[in-house]
Amino acid sequence: MKHGRLHTIAGCMSSGKTGELIRLLSRHRVIGDDIVIYKHSVDTRDGDKARSRLGTEMEAIVVSSSDQIMRGPCRVVGIEEAQFFDEGLVKRVQELLDDGCQVYVTGLNQDFRGEPFGVMPVLMSLADELSLLTAICQKCHGVGTRTQRLIDGEPAPWDSPTVLVGGADYYEARCPDCHEVPAAE
């Protein structure tokens, strides 16, 4: 059996990761491959859909931990928002690859502070193919590579939690020059 292949799609907020995932997976759909997409339950946008800003979408299964990710009958597995998953995701992905699966993973490579986010650095280094996408900076229209967290319209301080659930937080793409992370108060 052929060994699987890992394609990691990394980038900041609004860099088109989900759109790229759907584009890549639709090539498999055209030739009749069975596809399954998993997304983490922290991401409550769009329910059980992976939906891009281009309007494209695919069905997804919402899970809360890496051990809920199964290959089932599918040879093609997509995993959205990998940065939210536990460390077990790396082993799970490697098992899928050993099993001959084509695995596509998306995620934020940096957290709101600009630091490596969760298991994404590992999944980037293990990738057979890596797409590092950029956005447009919402402030200066330069090249956006960072994710700016805003709470009530103000840049979130360094010591706010890495993952905020259901809060008044809002995210936008920024270039490194416009990215603001105030020191803890």
Ligand SMILES: [Zn+2]
């Ligand atoms: Zn900028």
